[in-house]
Amino acid sequence: MVKKWLLFSFIVALLVLSACGNDKASKKDSGSSDDTITVWAMGEEGKLLKQLTEKFEKENEGIKVDVQAIPWDSAHDKLLTAVASGNGPDILQLGTTWVPEFAEAGALLDLTEYMEEHPEFAPENYFDGAAEIMQFDDQIVGIPWYVDTRVLYYRTDLLAEVGYDKAPETWEELQDAAKKLADRGEDQYGLDIDQNDQITPFIFAWQNGYDANLKENKLNFDTPEFIGAMEYYTSFFKEGSSQVEQGEDIIQAFANGKKPMFFSGPWMVNILNEQAPDAEGKWSVAVMPGKETKASSMGGATLSIFHNSENVDNALKFLSYMNETETQLEWLDISNTLPSKPESWENPKLQDDPMYSVFGEQLKESKAGLQTEQFERIAQELLSSLERVNAGGADLKAEMEQFNKTAQDLLAE
Template sequence: MLSTTKMMLMLMFGSLLLIVACSNDTASEAGSSDENTITVWTMSKALKDFVPQYEEESGVNVDVQVIPWDNAHDKLLTAVASGEGPDVLQIGTTWVAEFAEAGTFLDLTEYLDDYDNLADDNFYESAIGTTKYKEQTIGIPWYVDTRALFYRTDILADVGYPEGPSTWEEMIDASKQLAARGDGQYAIDLPTTDPQFPFILAWEQGWNYKIGNGADNFQSQGFKEAIELHHLFYEEEFSQTGEGKEFFQAFSDGSKPMFISGPWDIGTIKDRAPDIEGNWDVRLMPSAENNKSMMGGAHLSIFHNSEKVDKSLDFINWMADPDTQVKWYKANSELPANLTAWEDPALSDDEMVSTFGEQLKSTQPLPLIPEYERLGQEILTSLEEINRGGADIDQTLEEFQTKAADILDR
């Protein structure tokens, strides 16, 4: 018997197919009919200006079609329903399971040995973990990201942690002192809209999501401890309930001298808060049982019915090359997935960037299930009810587990 989730996917794709069949625009969005041209769908505008290097080297034309992130999900759904897609497509790590389940991708497993840059051991282990789905290889890591702790070195030194807190116990101790500075003074700006963050906290408490266990995963003590830890920061007013100042402003004036974010905010702080240069740094995530963070980023995949597999693989192989990955980082500040690329001085000589490189070694893939994003949003809703609404943790977790069971059809 089909699960409710699979039935919903089939109905959704069937409805889209009817819509597409009535549309006159679909053919123009399919892969190019020119035998020497491959079509690439991406959410990165910068790729258009980057691919001429490959075109010159290979003699192959690359038709880059940029899709806004807000439209990408629906556009991919339409492509799956119609069978009219690109040759190569960018896929975010959190979309892997959903679109793999729908048959979007060509399984690349049999091709990996034929291209120097596609072997699994070229990449971070957890990045490879996000490219595998039901024994298929659905893509090749393009760039990666993760989360680490940004902190004000001067302010944390005042409370005894000049190199930042290395454990959650130290984080709580530092936060007590920071929040005691007076009204409007907090310790840390925790991510409130990032569905990955609750999973990070839970991993660090020793929890893990086991596919097949369904909603039972959320009955573990480690998951509850993560929710309790998250709530502690709001209950004790170490973190502000509500939006408050923009994060870089609060970081600059010291009212929130710590925050957790990704590598892109190195540039944000340098650009938006130049007055604190030399007084801030980035360190690895605080640890409990471990200090695991999430493995994010994007992959390059091949649409399941592309007629230009060889050319598409050659392009992806070029994009995965260490030299290409370094050039992409220099141009766009997106971190290489290829391990060898991290030996380049552009990355290895930058201490903050190197910290993210080190954190990437202690990461974990988010659950590779089609329902991940719905689960993540439900967890955020539950945290909102606990942290802002004063809901009881045990009761809210019980209600969340019921919702999770419905989502997962278990």
């Protein structure tokens, strides 16, 4: 971790020196004779995106789009190298937790001065959680491409057997249902909680009224709202409602009923349909059970323009095209990822679908992770602390005190 952070600091220094030696105007000058837009897109999206670019090229004669598909496992290092060298694409895809890191490094073009010409990029056009991600230090550093959020997946038949004819709606109901399901017998559980998932503890915290104050560098991990949420999180393991060990794959465990409830995103719908056919008609999804709120996480990806792109005008045209409702719905068909604009959700395909409509409701109450470049490190520290409680029997209060100190130190770096 320390070596990686030192490398990043070195790269930031190189970027600053590079920026000082460049003419600012040249970075925003799209008058280049090269009308090819280079796009770095990650994973499967990079492979599928080419299906959208042909239409854009037909509508914008003379502009070509060169999509380079980059595997997720090598994407972060490739982006760091691009920042250091100043040799990046015109447009790059970023996972939501990466935006603060690369924005802090100055790698992303501030789109603020282009907003009058492109009002379609205004933050109010997107879900609130997505609007949080596209902004950093009063700059507009990316346009939400697609979004995702977590909801509750549950076995309707097994919940009915323990007295729930619909999904649990509150913390109390979720805890009660999970305990009753776990009491069915040996190797039976109620709620699967992936202890490697860094966002679940924060979801519980948001539901309990927690919020950070990053403007004043206060993470607020010592507040009753956060501590209470961690008590709730660990209670599922303490009561035996959630399995401490990794155990059986969740797809199989959900299909055979050992783990009748879990949290996941929209990608899981197709996975269950394909890999758990025997459970067809026996499961559904619901918005998150809540306490103060029913909040969930806002995930997905943004499209940003690299800070020294010499093809900004054409890059903006491409972002505008990707932002259109029609394009977002076409991307939904291609990739099964969700549109980032509420306007797109007015389409009957989303409104009338029993699964999609639940995700649409949850997106209205979804929050972005902490918008700091240190989020990943902080989240991993939290998971380590919670694992020591769940698996090792450590004292939660002591672990949270140490975690709060460690997290504040990380934020101060």
